[in-house]
Amino acid sequence: MNKAIRASDTPYSMDVVEGKNYFWCACGKSKKQPLCDGSHSGTDFTPVIYKAPESKKVFFCGCKETSKQPLCDGSHSKT
Numbered sequence: 120m121n122k123a124i125r126a127s128d129t130p131y132s133m134d135v136v137e138g139k140n141y142f143w144c145a146c147g148k149s150k151k152q153p154l155c156d157g158s159h160s161g162t163d164f165t166p167v168i169y170k171a172p173e174s175k176k177v178f179f180c181g182c183k184e185t186s187k188q189p190l191c192d193g194s195h196s197k198t
């Protein structure tokens with residue numbers, strides 16, 4: 120599998136709504152970061168679904184290096 124494109128050096132904060140599904144961009148090519156816009160078409164990547172367990176602010180990974188997809192684990196500051 121090819122390496123994902125680093126979309127951002129920092130995570131994306133987003134207010135999510137309980138029970139709603141969010142499709143996190145795993146490839147880094149989306150123009151609607153941190154969410155998928157279909158740009159992964161033709162790559163080995165597919166978006167990662169995040170179902171919000173509650174309404175709150177979350178931090179979606181922007182560097183695409185997180186080990187806790189789709190959420191930030193601090194990897195952006197190590198690479």
Ligand code: FES
Pocket residue numbers: 143144145146147148149154155156157158159160164165166167
């Ligand atoms: S655009 Fe990146 S996973 Fe869909």
